[in-house]
Amino acid sequence: MPKFYLSTSAVLLACAVTAACSHAPATIPDITSSARGADTCRAAEVGVQVLGSGGPIAEGSRAGTSYAVWIDGKAQLLIDAGPGSFIRFGEAGLKVADLKAIALSHFHADHSAGLAGILNSGSFEASADPLLFIGPVAGSVFPGAGDLLSALVGREDGAWSYLSGYLDGGDGRRLLDVREIAASDTEQAPTTRIDISSDLTLIAIPVHHGEVPSLAYLVKAKGRDIVFASDQSAFSTGFDRVTRNIEPDLLVAHHVIPQGEGQPIGLHRPPSGIGTMAASIVPRMLLLSHHMERSFSRLQESLALIGAQFDGPTMIASDGTCIAL
Ligand SMILES: [Zn+2]
Numbered sequence: 586m587p588k589f590y591l592s593t594s595a596v597l598l599a600c601a602v603t604a605a606c607s608h609a610p611a612t613i614p615d616i617t618s619s620a621r622g623a624d625t626c627r628a629a630e631v632g633v634q635v636l637g638s639g640g641p642i643a644e645g646s647r648a649g650t651s652y653a654v655w656i657d658g659k660a661q662l663l664i665d666a667g668p669g670s671f672i673r674f675g676e677a678g679l680k681v682a683d684l685k686a687i688a689l690s691h692f693h694a695d696h697s698a699g700l701a702g703i704l705n706s707g708s709f710e711a712s713a714d715p716l717l718f719i720g721p722v723a724g725s726v727f728p729g730a731g732d733l734l735s736a737l738v739g740r741e742d743g744a745w746s747y748l749s750g751y752l753d754g755g756d757g758r759r760l761l762d763v764r765e766i767a768a769s770d771t772e773q774a775p776t777t778r779i780d781i782s783s784d785l786t787l788i789a790i791p792v793h794h795g796e797v798p799s800l801a802y803l804v805k806a807k808g809r810d811i812v813f814a815s816d817q818s819a820f821s822t823g824f825d826r827v828t829r830n831i832e833p834d835l836l837v838a839h840h841v842i843p844q845g846e847g848q849p850i851g852l853h854r855p856p857s858g859i860g861t862m863a864a865s866i867v868p869r870m871l872l873l874s875h876h877m878e879r880s881f882s883r884l885q886e887s888l889a890l891i892g893a894q895f896d897g898p899t900m901i902a903s904d905g906t907c908i909a910l
């Protein structure tokens with residue numbers, strides 16, 4: 586009888602092909618929903634992909650808030666970078682080098698704590714163009730966009746000062762071009778327009794989110810309008826005025842709290858307030874995101890309250906969801 590010798594790799598290959606070996610995995614992991622969503626967004630002229638559909642509490646499998654705006658097959662704008670968005674960023678195959686801007690709505694950790702990881706990932710990519718970094722000015726106990734970056738990657742005091750090239754262009758890093766936006770006047774809500782490229786414009790609008798300097802963003806991408814309302818309360822009177830009847834293609838609203846007593850309405854819109862906002866803005870589609878157990882467990886009630894005022898299509902965000910526009 587001839588003797589056969591199989592190398593370890595040959596055994597593993599045979600196992601993978603035949604699934605006959607007991608030590609082989611029972612199933613090969615499916616492609617992630619983020620990768621599937623990326624395929625949809627990559628094929629669209631303009632798409633919005635949810636990288637994180639969760640909130641501040643670690644519950645379930647949702648990452649903290651984050652969205653990517655795709656244009657012509659590349660994710661060019663990152664809105665927020667909550668914890669866990671780093672993983673979705675990689676699953677979706679995004680590259681920091683493709684980004685033209687990162688815009689953070691405010692500096693609660695569920696919207697910003699993934700930033701350092703994404704910047705660290707980007708330090709392994711080559712790109713000469715400056716990267717716009719947009720966020721609110723300082724207020725209350727919160728830093729401004731520049732102070733936040735200094736605390737993260739500043740050469741003197743940054744926690745990860747080895748990445749300080751992002752602030753001075755050293756070490757071959759991509760220079761961050763910081764734009765701090767006034768965010769305190771939520772009644773007059775002075776808008777700030779930033780033309781990022783010929784295809785991409787961002788308009789920042791101050792919103793009321795307790796004492797947290799916070800910005801909503803109206804993004805104009807190749808003729809599509811997208812409103813990222815972010816965390817905001819129903820006291821965002823200036824935002825309501827600025828966005829009335831603008832009829833965007835998509836409104837992304839945060840479904841953070843359920844209806845009823847005892848909820849932090851000084852920070853967030855209850856479902857009825859989301860309905861009021863959508864009825865005022867009149868988007869072609871509404872996407873509910875930033876779900877938490879307290880709100881998601883009462884989703885049907887929330888949808889009924891929103892639907893009483895807004896009768897357009899309403900979608901529920903998951904991590905990876907792509908809305909092609
Ligand atoms: Zn939040």
Ligand SMILES: [Zn+2]
Pocket residue numbers: 691693794797816
């Ligand atoms: Zn917040």
